[in-house]
Amino acid sequence: MTAWVLHVDMDQFLAAVEILRHPELAGKPVVVGGRGDPTERAVVSTASYEAREFGIRSGMPLKTAVRKCPDAVFLPVDFPVYEAASARVMETLRAHPGAVVELLGWDEAFVGIDTDDPEVTARAIQAAVLEATQLHCSVGIGDTKVRAKVATDFGKPRGTYRLTEDNWMEVMGDRPTKALWGVGPRIAERLASLGIRTVRDLAGAPDEPLIEEFGPNTGPHIGRLGRGAGSATVDDTPWVARAHGRETTYQHNLQSPEEIAAAIRVLADQVVEDIRAEGRACMRVHLKVRFAPFFTASRIRKLDEPTYDPAVIADTALALLAKLDDDRPIRLLGVRAEMVPPEGGYDPPRSHGRRGSP
DNA sequence: TCTGGGGTCCTAGGACCC
C-alpha cells in the first residue's frame, strides 16, 4: 500500500447545482453570479461548460458575459444551497474507508488515502459523490499535494489524472510557470524577469536568485513548486477562521460623507454578526476601499481592547478612511475584523495558500 | 462594459526597548 494524495474538485459546481434543481437548464449556457442581473456591477462565479464555449469565464464581469452570450441564463448566487450541497459532498468523502479529508474550499478537497490503485479509489469516490449528490467531480492523483492539485485540471471533466515525480517534468516542463498552483500573474512576471519562463526553467533554478527576488521563505517555496515538491500530508484538523469581513461594490459610487459613513456602519454590523457567531472578539480592524475609477487601498489598526461593538469597529474604519485623505468617489468598501486567536493559538498553523516551509 | 466577495500568508520597514 502506498500513501496517495487525491484532489477532488467538483465540475462547474454552482452551475451544476442550479441545473439539478432546474433540469430544463441542462445543456444550456448557464451563468451564476451576483444577483443574476447582467446589467449590474458583479462578476461570474461559475459558468457552465456550454457558457464557457462562448468565452465566458469565472471572474468576468456579468456585463461582458452577456455580450458574449446574450442568450445565456443568468442566475443569482444562492449561498445556502451551495453550502448544503458542499456539505453532502464532504460527508461522502469522509465516509470513504481510510480517507483523511482536508477542505480547500466549497467545491474541492484533498483526500489522503493508502491504496495500491489510486485510480480505482478515485473512480469509487466519483461514483459515491455522484450517487449521494447527483454531481460530477474530477480527481487529481499525486504523490504530493501540489502534484495532485495540478493533476485535476488534466482530468476535467469527470475524469482522473495522475501526476508524480515520474511524469511531472514530462507533462509540466514546457508549460508556463503560471500553470502552477500558487504562481499568479505577478510572480510569473517577476520570474520571467529572471529568465524563468517554464516550469522546467523554475525546477532547475538555484535558490539564490529566487531568494533575492522573493525573500528567504517565498523564494525557495516557489522553486519547490516548479519541482512539484512539497507536503504530501493531508490534515483533517478543522479550519479555524482568522478573520471575517464584508465588502460591497456599490451599484453607484458613494460620494457624500453621510452615505459613506452609513455604508461603513452597515458593513460593521454584518461583520459583528459573523464574529459573534464565532465567539471571538475583533482585535484589529481592516479597511479596504476602492476609489473610482479603480484605485484600491487598505489600512489596518489594532484596537486597544478587543471588542464586539459595531460602533467601535465602524469608527475605527472611518478613522482609517479619513487618514487616506482621498475624496474621490468610492465604488467599494470593505470592513474586516481580525479576531482574537482561540485559546492556545491556531493549531496547527496552516492555511490553503500556505507559503514557505515546511 | 470596467474588473465580486470570501479568505490566507509573506515581506519590508519603522518604532521602540534593552
Next chain:
DNA sequence: TCTGGGGTCCTAGGACCC
C-alpha cells in the same frame, strides 16, 4: 559625536486562491 545588534510590535502593501 557617533552609533552596535537583537528582539518585538505594528502598519503598509503585495500576492495568491476559490
